[in-house]
Amino acid sequence: MRIAHVTDVYLPRLGGVELQVHDLVTRQRAAGHDTLVITTTPGPSGRRVVRLGDDLLGAGPYRVLPGRSLVDVLRVYGVDVVHAHVSALSPMAWTAGGLAASSGRPTVVSVHSMWHGMVRLVRGYARLRSAATWPVMWAAVSNAAAAAVSEALDGTPVTVLPNGIDPAEWRLPTPPRAGGVPTIVSVMRMVRRKRPRALLGAVRALRATHGRRFRAVLVGDGPLLPGLRREVTDAGLGDQVRLTGALDRDAIRRLLATADLYVAPAPRESFGIAALEARSAGVPVLARAGSGVADFVRHGTEGWLVGSDEELYATIAALLDDPGRLAAVAAHNRAVAPRVHWEAVLDTADALYAAAGLRHGVAPDRRLLGSPA
The missing domain is CATH 3.40.50.2000 (Glycogen Phosphorylase B;)
Incomplete structure:
Protein backbone atom coordinates (compact mmCIF):
# COMPACT_ATOMS: atom_id res chain seq x y z
CA MET A 1 0.00 0.00 0.00
CA ARG A 2 1.36 3.45 -0.90
CA ILE A 3 0.66 5.89 1.94
CA ALA A 4 1.22 9.63 1.51
CA HIS A 5 1.87 11.45 4.78
CA VAL A 6 0.94 15.10 4.23
CA THR A 7 2.51 17.36 6.83
CA ASP A 8 3.29 21.06 6.72
CA VAL A 9 6.23 20.54 9.11
CA TYR A 10 8.91 17.91 8.62
CA LEU A 11 12.63 17.29 8.99
CA PRO A 12 15.12 18.92 9.01
CA ARG A 13 12.91 21.16 11.14
CA LEU A 14 12.81 19.62 14.63
CA GLY A 15 9.67 19.18 16.70
CA GLY A 16 7.22 16.59 17.98
CA VAL A 17 5.15 16.30 14.79
CA GLU A 18 8.24 16.18 12.58
CA LEU A 19 9.86 13.36 14.55
CA GLN A 20 6.66 11.36 14.98
CA VAL A 21 5.82 11.49 11.28
CA HIS A 22 9.37 10.42 10.45
CA ASP A 23 9.21 7.53 12.92
CA LEU A 24 5.76 6.43 11.69
CA VAL A 25 6.97 6.51 8.08
CA THR A 26 10.04 4.47 9.01
CA ARG A 27 8.01 1.83 10.89
CA GLN A 28 5.47 1.51 8.08
CA ARG A 29 8.26 0.98 5.55
CA ALA A 30 9.71 -1.73 7.76
CA ALA A 31 6.25 -3.34 7.77
CA GLY A 32 6.34 -3.45 3.96
CA HIS A 33 4.37 -0.36 2.98
CA ASP A 34 5.52 2.17 0.39
CA THR A 35 5.42 5.52 2.17
CA LEU A 36 5.81 9.05 0.87
CA VAL A 37 6.10 12.35 2.75
CA ILE A 38 4.64 15.49 1.17
CA THR A 39 5.58 18.71 2.95
CA THR A 40 6.09 22.45 2.53
CA THR A 41 9.10 22.49 4.88
CA PRO A 42 12.25 23.42 2.90
CA GLY A 43 15.01 20.84 2.76
CA PRO A 44 16.42 18.05 0.61
CA SER A 45 13.91 16.24 -1.59
CA GLY A 46 14.09 12.68 -2.85
CA ARG A 47 12.07 9.73 -4.01
CA ARG A 48 10.34 9.46 -0.63
CA VAL A 49 10.11 13.15 0.33
CA VAL A 50 8.34 15.67 -1.93
CA ARG A 51 8.70 19.34 -0.95
CA LEU A 52 6.22 21.81 -2.41
CA GLY A 53 5.53 25.53 -2.28
CA ASP A 54 9.02 27.02 -2.58
CA ASP A 55 7.61 29.64 -4.94
CA LEU A 56 4.68 30.54 -2.68
CA LEU A 57 4.49 33.18 0.03
CA GLY A 58 4.17 31.94 3.57
CA ALA A 59 5.46 32.05 7.12
CA GLY A 60 8.20 29.62 8.09
CA PRO A 61 7.37 26.19 6.67
CA TYR A 62 3.70 27.04 6.13
CA ARG A 63 2.38 27.65 2.61
CA VAL A 64 -1.19 27.86 1.31
CA LEU A 65 -0.86 25.28 -1.44
CA PRO A 66 -3.44 25.10 -4.27
CA GLY A 67 -5.42 21.87 -4.06
CA ARG A 68 -4.68 21.00 -7.67
CA SER A 69 -0.93 20.90 -6.93
CA LEU A 70 -1.48 18.36 -4.18
CA VAL A 71 -3.87 16.30 -6.34
CA ASP A 72 -1.25 16.19 -9.09
CA VAL A 73 1.35 14.80 -6.70
CA LEU A 74 -1.05 12.16 -5.36
CA ARG A 75 -1.86 11.10 -8.92
CA VAL A 76 1.75 11.05 -10.18
CA TYR A 77 2.92 8.94 -7.24
CA GLY A 78 -0.04 6.56 -7.35
CA VAL A 79 -1.06 7.15 -3.74
CA ASP A 80 -3.58 4.70 -2.23
CA VAL A 81 -4.17 6.37 1.15
CA VAL A 82 -3.61 9.92 2.41
CA HIS A 83 -2.65 10.53 6.03
CA ALA A 84 -2.75 14.26 6.83
CA HIS A 85 -1.10 15.56 10.02
CA VAL A 86 -2.60 18.70 11.58
CA SER A 87 -1.38 20.79 14.50
CA ALA A 88 -2.82 24.24 15.13
CA LEU A 89 -1.86 25.92 11.86
CA SER A 90 -1.49 23.41 9.03
CA PRO A 91 -2.85 24.83 5.76
CA MET A 92 -1.56 22.04 3.51
CA ALA A 93 -2.81 19.26 5.82
CA TRP A 94 -6.25 20.92 5.97
CA THR A 95 -6.22 21.08 2.18
CA ALA A 96 -5.45 17.37 2.02
CA GLY A 97 -8.45 16.58 4.21
CA GLY A 98 -10.70 18.73 2.07
CA LEU A 99 -9.61 16.92 -1.08
CA ALA A 100 -10.71 13.52 0.20
CA ALA A 101 -14.09 13.65 -1.52
CA SER A 102 -12.89 15.00 -4.87
CA SER A 103 -9.75 12.86 -5.09
CA GLY A 104 -11.57 9.66 -4.13
CA ARG A 105 -8.68 8.52 -1.92
CA PRO A 106 -9.19 7.13 1.59
CA THR A 107 -7.96 9.82 3.99
CA VAL A 108 -7.10 10.00 7.68
CA VAL A 109 -6.61 13.36 9.41
CA SER A 110 -4.53 13.16 12.60
CA VAL A 111 -4.50 16.09 15.04
CA HIS A 112 -1.27 16.40 17.04
CA SER A 113 -2.08 19.38 19.26
CA MET A 114 -4.55 20.44 21.95
CA TRP A 115 -7.40 22.57 20.59
CA HIS A 116 -8.95 23.33 23.98
CA GLY A 117 -7.99 26.99 24.02
CA MET A 118 -9.15 27.62 20.47
CA VAL A 119 -12.20 25.39 19.99
CA ARG A 120 -14.42 28.29 18.93
CA LEU A 121 -11.87 29.50 16.38
CA VAL A 122 -11.31 26.04 14.90
CA ARG A 123 -15.04 25.30 14.91
CA GLY A 124 -15.68 28.42 12.85
CA TYR A 125 -12.99 27.48 10.36
CA ALA A 126 -14.15 23.84 10.23
CA ARG A 127 -17.75 24.92 9.56
CA LEU A 128 -16.54 27.24 6.81
CA ARG A 129 -14.78 24.28 5.20
CA SER A 130 -17.62 21.84 6.02
CA ALA A 131 -14.93 19.65 7.58
CA ALA A 132 -17.39 17.59 9.63
CA THR A 133 -18.89 16.29 6.38
CA TRP A 134 -15.60 15.26 4.78
CA PRO A 135 -15.39 11.50 4.05
CA VAL A 136 -12.33 11.14 6.27
CA MET A 137 -11.45 9.41 9.51
CA TRP A 138 -10.48 11.87 12.22
CA ALA A 139 -7.87 10.96 14.82
CA ALA A 140 -5.96 12.65 17.64
CA VAL A 141 -2.95 11.62 19.68
CA SER A 142 -4.71 11.26 23.06
CA ASN A 143 -8.13 11.12 24.65
CA ALA A 144 -7.73 14.70 25.87
CA ALA A 145 -6.83 15.94 22.40
CA ALA A 146 -9.62 13.88 20.78
CA ALA A 147 -12.27 15.42 23.03
CA ALA A 148 -11.40 18.93 21.86
CA VAL A 149 -11.26 17.89 18.20
CA SER A 150 -14.67 16.27 18.44
CA GLU A 151 -16.08 19.39 20.09
CA ALA A 152 -14.64 21.61 17.36
CA LEU A 153 -16.16 19.33 14.71
CA ASP A 154 -19.65 19.44 16.27
CA GLY A 155 -19.49 15.95 17.76
CA THR A 156 -17.74 14.11 14.91
CA PRO A 157 -16.25 10.82 16.23
CA VAL A 158 -12.48 11.00 16.72
CA THR A 159 -10.25 7.94 17.17
CA VAL A 160 -7.16 8.00 19.38
CA LEU A 161 -4.02 7.30 17.33
CA PRO A 162 -1.22 7.82 19.84
CA ASN A 163 2.38 8.66 19.16
CA GLY A 164 4.60 5.62 18.92
CA ILE A 165 7.47 4.39 21.04
CA ASP A 166 9.51 1.22 21.48
CA VAL A 336 5.52 -3.21 33.66
CA ALA A 337 5.92 -1.89 30.12
CA PRO A 338 3.48 0.80 28.93
CA ARG A 339 0.61 -0.23 26.69
CA VAL A 340 1.49 2.44 24.13
CA HIS A 341 3.95 0.95 21.63
CA TRP A 342 4.58 0.89 17.90
CA GLU A 343 2.79 -2.39 17.21
CA ALA A 344 -0.45 -1.00 18.65
CA VAL A 345 0.02 2.31 16.80
CA LEU A 346 0.55 0.59 13.43
CA ASP A 347 -2.49 -1.64 13.97
CA THR A 348 -4.66 1.38 14.78
CA ALA A 349 -3.38 3.26 11.73
CA ASP A 350 -4.17 0.30 9.46
CA ALA A 351 -7.68 0.06 10.92
CA LEU A 352 -8.21 3.78 10.26
CA TYR A 353 -7.05 3.40 6.65
CA ALA A 354 -9.50 0.51 6.17
CA ALA A 355 -12.36 2.50 7.72
CA ALA A 356 -11.49 5.48 5.51
CA GLY A 357 -11.62 3.18 2.50
CA LEU A 358 -15.13 2.07 3.41
CA ARG A 359 -16.24 5.71 3.36
CA HIS A 360 -15.27 5.76 -0.30
CA GLY A 361 -16.87 2.40 -1.03
CA VAL A 362 -13.49 0.63 -1.14
CA ALA A 363 -13.71 -2.93 0.16
CA PRO A 364 -11.43 -3.52 3.16
CA ASP A 365 -9.09 -5.82 1.24
CA ARG A 366 -5.44 -6.49 2.00
CA ARG A 367 -4.33 -3.12 0.57
CA LEU A 368 -6.32 -1.24 3.22
CA LEU A 369 -5.99 -3.69 6.09
CA GLY A 370 -2.28 -3.14 6.57
CA SER A 371 -0.99 -6.08 4.53
CA PRO A 372 1.93 -4.92 2.37
CA ALA A 373 0.96 -4.31 -1.23
Whole structure:
Protein backbone atom coordinates (compact mmCIF):
# COMPACT_ATOMS: atom_id res chain seq x y z
CA MET A 1 0.00 0.00 0.00
CA ARG A 2 1.36 3.45 -0.90
CA ILE A 3 0.66 5.89 1.94
CA ALA A 4 1.22 9.63 1.51
CA HIS A 5 1.87 11.45 4.78
CA VAL A 6 0.94 15.10 4.23
CA THR A 7 2.51 17.36 6.83
CA ASP A 8 3.29 21.06 6.72
CA VAL A 9 6.23 20.54 9.11
CA TYR A 10 8.91 17.91 8.62
CA LEU A 11 12.63 17.29 8.99
CA PRO A 12 15.12 18.92 9.01
CA ARG A 13 12.91 21.16 11.14
CA LEU A 14 12.81 19.62 14.63
CA GLY A 15 9.67 19.18 16.70
CA GLY A 16 7.22 16.59 17.98
CA VAL A 17 5.15 16.30 14.79
CA GLU A 18 8.24 16.18 12.58
CA LEU A 19 9.86 13.36 14.55
CA GLN A 20 6.66 11.36 14.98
CA VAL A 21 5.82 11.49 11.28
CA HIS A 22 9.37 10.42 10.45
CA ASP A 23 9.21 7.53 12.92
CA LEU A 24 5.76 6.43 11.69
CA VAL A 25 6.97 6.51 8.08
CA THR A 26 10.04 4.47 9.01
CA ARG A 27 8.01 1.83 10.89
CA GLN A 28 5.47 1.51 8.08
CA ARG A 29 8.26 0.98 5.55
CA ALA A 30 9.71 -1.73 7.76
CA ALA A 31 6.25 -3.34 7.77
CA GLY A 32 6.34 -3.45 3.96
CA HIS A 33 4.37 -0.36 2.98
CA ASP A 34 5.52 2.17 0.39
CA THR A 35 5.42 5.52 2.17
CA LEU A 36 5.81 9.05 0.87
CA VAL A 37 6.10 12.35 2.75
CA ILE A 38 4.64 15.49 1.17
CA THR A 39 5.58 18.71 2.95
CA THR A 40 6.09 22.45 2.53
CA THR A 41 9.10 22.49 4.88
CA PRO A 42 12.25 23.42 2.90
CA GLY A 43 15.01 20.84 2.76
CA PRO A 44 16.42 18.05 0.61
CA SER A 45 13.91 16.24 -1.59
CA GLY A 46 14.09 12.68 -2.85
CA ARG A 47 12.07 9.73 -4.01
CA ARG A 48 10.34 9.46 -0.63
CA VAL A 49 10.11 13.15 0.33
CA VAL A 50 8.34 15.67 -1.93
CA ARG A 51 8.70 19.34 -0.95
CA LEU A 52 6.22 21.81 -2.41
CA GLY A 53 5.53 25.53 -2.28
CA ASP A 54 9.02 27.02 -2.58
CA ASP A 55 7.61 29.64 -4.94
CA LEU A 56 4.68 30.54 -2.68
CA LEU A 57 4.49 33.18 0.03
CA GLY A 58 4.17 31.94 3.57
CA ALA A 59 5.46 32.05 7.12
CA GLY A 60 8.20 29.62 8.09
CA PRO A 61 7.37 26.19 6.67
CA TYR A 62 3.70 27.04 6.13
CA ARG A 63 2.38 27.65 2.61
CA VAL A 64 -1.19 27.86 1.31
CA LEU A 65 -0.86 25.28 -1.44
CA PRO A 66 -3.44 25.10 -4.27
CA GLY A 67 -5.42 21.87 -4.06
CA ARG A 68 -4.68 21.00 -7.67
CA SER A 69 -0.93 20.90 -6.93
CA LEU A 70 -1.48 18.36 -4.18
CA VAL A 71 -3.87 16.30 -6.34
CA ASP A 72 -1.25 16.19 -9.09
CA VAL A 73 1.35 14.80 -6.70
CA LEU A 74 -1.05 12.16 -5.36
CA ARG A 75 -1.86 11.10 -8.92
CA VAL A 76 1.75 11.05 -10.18
CA TYR A 77 2.92 8.94 -7.24
CA GLY A 78 -0.04 6.56 -7.35
CA VAL A 79 -1.06 7.15 -3.74
CA ASP A 80 -3.58 4.70 -2.23
CA VAL A 81 -4.17 6.37 1.15
CA VAL A 82 -3.61 9.92 2.41
CA HIS A 83 -2.65 10.53 6.03
CA ALA A 84 -2.75 14.26 6.83
CA HIS A 85 -1.10 15.56 10.02
CA VAL A 86 -2.60 18.70 11.58
CA SER A 87 -1.38 20.79 14.50
CA ALA A 88 -2.82 24.24 15.13
CA LEU A 89 -1.86 25.92 11.86
CA SER A 90 -1.49 23.41 9.03
CA PRO A 91 -2.85 24.83 5.76
CA MET A 92 -1.56 22.04 3.51
CA ALA A 93 -2.81 19.26 5.82
CA TRP A 94 -6.25 20.92 5.97
CA THR A 95 -6.22 21.08 2.18
CA ALA A 96 -5.45 17.37 2.02
CA GLY A 97 -8.45 16.58 4.21
CA GLY A 98 -10.70 18.73 2.07
CA LEU A 99 -9.61 16.92 -1.08
CA ALA A 100 -10.71 13.52 0.20
CA ALA A 101 -14.09 13.65 -1.52
CA SER A 102 -12.89 15.00 -4.87
CA SER A 103 -9.75 12.86 -5.09
CA GLY A 104 -11.57 9.66 -4.13
CA ARG A 105 -8.68 8.52 -1.92
CA PRO A 106 -9.19 7.13 1.59
CA THR A 107 -7.96 9.82 3.99
CA VAL A 108 -7.10 10.00 7.68
CA VAL A 109 -6.61 13.36 9.41
CA SER A 110 -4.53 13.16 12.60
CA VAL A 111 -4.50 16.09 15.04
CA HIS A 112 -1.27 16.40 17.04
CA SER A 113 -2.08 19.38 19.26
CA MET A 114 -4.55 20.44 21.95
CA TRP A 115 -7.40 22.57 20.59
CA HIS A 116 -8.95 23.33 23.98
CA GLY A 117 -7.99 26.99 24.02
CA MET A 118 -9.15 27.62 20.47
CA VAL A 119 -12.20 25.39 19.99
CA ARG A 120 -14.42 28.29 18.93
CA LEU A 121 -11.87 29.50 16.38
CA VAL A 122 -11.31 26.04 14.90
CA ARG A 123 -15.04 25.30 14.91
CA GLY A 124 -15.68 28.42 12.85
CA TYR A 125 -12.99 27.48 10.36
CA ALA A 126 -14.15 23.84 10.23
CA ARG A 127 -17.75 24.92 9.56
CA LEU A 128 -16.54 27.24 6.81
CA ARG A 129 -14.78 24.28 5.20
CA SER A 130 -17.62 21.84 6.02
CA ALA A 131 -14.93 19.65 7.58
CA ALA A 132 -17.39 17.59 9.63
CA THR A 133 -18.89 16.29 6.38
CA TRP A 134 -15.60 15.26 4.78
CA PRO A 135 -15.39 11.50 4.05
CA VAL A 136 -12.33 11.14 6.27
CA MET A 137 -11.45 9.41 9.51
CA TRP A 138 -10.48 11.87 12.22
CA ALA A 139 -7.87 10.96 14.82
CA ALA A 140 -5.96 12.65 17.64
CA VAL A 141 -2.95 11.62 19.68
CA SER A 142 -4.71 11.26 23.06
CA ASN A 143 -8.13 11.12 24.65
CA ALA A 144 -7.73 14.70 25.87
CA ALA A 145 -6.83 15.94 22.40
CA ALA A 146 -9.62 13.88 20.78
CA ALA A 147 -12.27 15.42 23.03
CA ALA A 148 -11.40 18.93 21.86
CA VAL A 149 -11.26 17.89 18.20
CA SER A 150 -14.67 16.27 18.44
CA GLU A 151 -16.08 19.39 20.09
CA ALA A 152 -14.64 21.61 17.36
CA LEU A 153 -16.16 19.33 14.71
CA ASP A 154 -19.65 19.44 16.27
CA GLY A 155 -19.49 15.95 17.76
CA THR A 156 -17.74 14.11 14.91
CA PRO A 157 -16.25 10.82 16.23
CA VAL A 158 -12.48 11.00 16.72
CA THR A 159 -10.25 7.94 17.17
CA VAL A 160 -7.16 8.00 19.38
CA LEU A 161 -4.02 7.30 17.33
CA PRO A 162 -1.22 7.82 19.84
CA ASN A 163 2.38 8.66 19.16
CA GLY A 164 4.60 5.62 18.92
CA ILE A 165 7.47 4.39 21.04
CA ASP A 166 9.51 1.22 21.48
CA PRO A 167 9.57 0.89 25.30
CA ALA A 168 12.46 -1.61 25.16
CA GLU A 169 14.71 1.03 23.63
CA TRP A 170 14.31 3.17 26.74
CA ARG A 171 14.83 0.49 29.39
CA LEU A 172 18.32 0.94 30.83
CA PRO A 173 20.00 -0.38 33.96
CA THR A 174 20.08 2.23 36.69
CA PRO A 175 23.69 3.02 37.68
CA PRO A 176 24.74 3.65 41.30
CA ARG A 177 23.90 7.15 42.39
CA ALA A 178 26.64 9.53 43.46
CA GLY A 179 25.70 11.03 46.80
CA GLY A 180 22.10 9.85 46.68
CA VAL A 181 20.66 13.31 45.87
CA PRO A 182 17.30 12.84 44.03
CA THR A 183 17.33 14.12 40.47
CA ILE A 184 14.32 15.80 38.85
CA VAL A 185 14.34 15.78 35.03
CA SER A 186 12.18 17.45 32.39
CA VAL A 187 12.53 17.48 28.59
CA MET A 188 10.66 20.14 26.60
CA ARG A 189 10.87 22.85 24.02
CA MET A 190 11.71 26.04 25.87
CA VAL A 191 8.56 27.85 24.74
CA ARG A 192 5.73 29.41 26.72
CA ARG A 193 3.12 26.71 26.12
CA LYS A 194 5.43 24.05 27.60
CA ARG A 195 5.68 26.20 30.75
CA PRO A 196 9.34 25.81 31.72
CA ARG A 197 9.05 28.93 33.91
CA ALA A 198 6.33 27.25 35.98
CA LEU A 199 8.69 24.33 36.62
CA LEU A 200 11.57 26.67 37.43
CA GLY A 201 9.25 28.48 39.86
CA ALA A 202 8.55 25.18 41.62
CA VAL A 203 12.29 24.47 41.78
CA ARG A 204 12.95 27.87 43.35
CA ALA A 205 10.25 27.21 45.94
CA LEU A 206 11.77 23.80 46.65
CA ARG A 207 15.16 25.39 47.19
CA ALA A 208 13.59 27.54 49.91
CA THR A 209 12.00 24.55 51.69
CA HIS A 210 14.39 21.69 50.90
CA GLY A 211 17.74 23.36 50.39
CA ARG A 212 20.18 21.23 48.39
CA ARG A 213 18.36 17.95 48.98
CA PHE A 214 17.66 17.59 45.24
CA ARG A 215 18.97 18.64 41.84
CA ALA A 216 17.12 19.44 38.62
CA VAL A 217 18.06 19.00 34.95
CA LEU A 218 15.95 20.73 32.28
CA VAL A 219 16.61 19.59 28.72
CA GLY A 220 15.61 21.44 25.57
CA ASP A 221 16.21 24.42 23.35
CA GLY A 222 13.98 27.31 22.38
CA PRO A 223 13.55 31.08 22.58
CA LEU A 224 13.09 31.11 26.38
CA LEU A 225 16.36 29.29 27.11
CA PRO A 226 18.68 32.34 27.43
CA GLY A 227 16.28 34.07 29.81
CA LEU A 228 15.84 30.93 31.89
CA ARG A 229 19.59 30.56 32.23
CA ARG A 230 19.83 34.15 33.46
CA GLU A 231 17.08 33.46 36.00
CA VAL A 232 18.92 30.40 37.30
CA THR A 233 22.12 32.43 37.70
CA ASP A 234 20.38 35.40 39.30
CA ALA A 235 18.60 33.13 41.79
CA GLY A 236 21.87 31.46 42.79
CA LEU A 237 20.68 28.06 41.55
CA GLY A 238 23.57 27.37 39.20
CA ASP A 239 25.02 24.66 41.45
CA GLN A 240 21.68 22.83 41.63
CA VAL A 241 19.82 23.44 38.37
CA ARG A 242 21.25 22.63 34.94
CA LEU A 243 19.73 23.69 31.63
CA THR A 244 21.45 21.52 29.04
CA GLY A 245 19.96 22.84 25.80
CA ALA A 246 18.99 20.25 23.20
CA LEU A 247 20.24 16.68 23.63
CA ASP A 248 20.00 13.72 21.27
CA ARG A 249 18.04 10.61 22.19
CA ASP A 250 21.06 8.67 23.43
CA ALA A 251 22.04 11.47 25.80
CA ILE A 252 18.45 11.70 27.08
CA ARG A 253 18.43 7.93 27.72
CA ARG A 254 21.61 8.23 29.78
CA LEU A 255 20.12 11.12 31.74
CA LEU A 256 16.88 9.25 32.45
CA ALA A 257 18.91 6.35 33.82
CA THR A 258 19.97 8.70 36.65
CA ALA A 259 16.57 10.35 37.20
CA ASP A 260 14.28 9.87 40.20
CA LEU A 261 11.32 11.91 38.95
CA TYR A 262 10.22 13.25 35.57
CA VAL A 263 8.04 16.39 35.55
CA ALA A 264 5.78 17.55 32.68
CA PRO A 265 4.36 20.94 33.76
CA ALA A 266 2.22 21.80 30.69
CA PRO A 267 -1.57 21.41 31.21
CA ARG A 268 -2.15 21.43 27.43
CA GLU A 269 0.24 18.62 26.55
CA SER A 270 -1.47 16.82 23.66
CA PHE A 271 0.47 13.58 24.18
CA GLY A 272 3.79 13.91 26.01
CA ILE A 273 6.23 11.68 24.14
CA ALA A 274 9.13 12.73 26.40
CA ALA A 275 7.07 11.75 29.46
CA LEU A 276 6.31 8.37 27.87
CA GLU A 277 10.02 7.85 27.21
CA ALA A 278 10.73 8.57 30.88
CA ARG A 279 7.96 6.24 32.02
CA SER A 280 9.37 3.52 29.72
CA ALA A 281 12.80 4.05 31.27
CA GLY A 282 11.28 3.31 34.68
CA VAL A 283 11.10 6.89 35.93
CA PRO A 284 8.00 8.03 37.86
CA VAL A 285 6.15 10.82 36.03
CA LEU A 286 4.48 13.88 37.53
CA ALA A 287 2.19 15.66 35.05
CA ARG A 288 -0.88 17.85 34.81
CA ALA A 289 -4.29 16.18 34.93
CA GLY A 290 -6.29 16.61 31.75
CA SER A 291 -3.25 16.38 29.50
CA GLY A 292 -2.42 13.57 27.09
CA VAL A 293 -0.01 12.12 29.66
CA ALA A 294 -3.06 10.78 31.52
CA ASP A 295 -3.43 8.13 28.79
CA PHE A 296 -0.36 6.27 30.07
CA VAL A 297 0.12 7.55 33.62
CA ARG A 298 -2.40 6.58 36.29
CA HIS A 299 -2.36 8.63 39.47
CA GLY A 300 -0.41 6.76 42.15
CA THR A 301 0.59 3.91 39.83
CA GLU A 302 2.94 5.14 37.08
CA GLY A 303 3.20 8.59 38.62
CA TRP A 304 0.99 11.43 39.75
CA LEU A 305 -1.47 13.82 38.04
CA VAL A 306 -2.05 17.25 39.55
CA GLY A 307 -4.42 20.10 38.85
CA SER A 308 -2.34 23.24 39.47
CA ASP A 309 1.17 24.65 39.79
CA GLU A 310 0.70 24.77 43.57
CA GLU A 311 -0.18 21.07 43.62
CA LEU A 312 2.81 20.35 41.38
CA TYR A 313 5.17 21.94 43.91
CA ALA A 314 3.44 20.29 46.87
CA THR A 315 3.66 16.85 45.26
CA ILE A 316 7.38 17.19 44.49
CA ALA A 317 8.01 18.37 48.06
CA ALA A 318 6.08 15.42 49.50
CA LEU A 319 7.97 12.95 47.30
CA LEU A 320 11.32 14.37 48.37
CA ASP A 321 10.22 13.84 51.96
CA ASP A 322 9.06 10.28 51.24
CA PRO A 323 11.50 8.66 48.77
CA GLY A 324 9.85 5.29 49.35
CA ARG A 325 6.87 6.43 47.24
CA LEU A 326 9.20 7.29 44.40
CA ALA A 327 10.97 3.96 44.70
CA ALA A 328 7.70 2.00 44.63
CA VAL A 329 6.46 3.67 41.45
CA ALA A 330 9.89 3.32 39.83
CA ALA A 331 9.85 -0.42 40.56
CA HIS A 332 6.41 -0.72 38.94
CA ASN A 333 7.47 1.25 35.86
CA ARG A 334 10.58 -0.88 35.41
CA ALA A 335 8.59 -4.10 35.76
CA VAL A 336 5.52 -3.21 33.66
CA ALA A 337 5.92 -1.89 30.12
CA PRO A 338 3.48 0.80 28.93
CA ARG A 339 0.61 -0.23 26.69
CA VAL A 340 1.49 2.44 24.13
CA HIS A 341 3.95 0.95 21.63
CA TRP A 342 4.58 0.89 17.90
CA GLU A 343 2.79 -2.39 17.21
CA ALA A 344 -0.45 -1.00 18.65
CA VAL A 345 0.02 2.31 16.80
CA LEU A 346 0.55 0.59 13.43
CA ASP A 347 -2.49 -1.64 13.97
CA THR A 348 -4.66 1.38 14.78
CA ALA A 349 -3.38 3.26 11.73
CA ASP A 350 -4.17 0.30 9.46
CA ALA A 351 -7.68 0.06 10.92
CA LEU A 352 -8.21 3.78 10.26
CA TYR A 353 -7.05 3.40 6.65
CA ALA A 354 -9.50 0.51 6.17
CA ALA A 355 -12.36 2.50 7.72
CA ALA A 356 -11.49 5.48 5.51
CA GLY A 357 -11.62 3.18 2.50
CA LEU A 358 -15.13 2.07 3.41
CA ARG A 359 -16.24 5.71 3.36
CA HIS A 360 -15.27 5.76 -0.30
CA GLY A 361 -16.87 2.40 -1.03
CA VAL A 362 -13.49 0.63 -1.14
CA ALA A 363 -13.71 -2.93 0.16
CA PRO A 364 -11.43 -3.52 3.16
CA ASP A 365 -9.09 -5.82 1.24
CA ARG A 366 -5.44 -6.49 2.00
CA ARG A 367 -4.33 -3.12 0.57
CA LEU A 368 -6.32 -1.24 3.22
CA LEU A 369 -5.99 -3.69 6.09
CA GLY A 370 -2.28 -3.14 6.57
CA SER A 371 -0.99 -6.08 4.53
CA PRO A 372 1.93 -4.92 2.37
CA ALA A 373 0.96 -4.31 -1.23
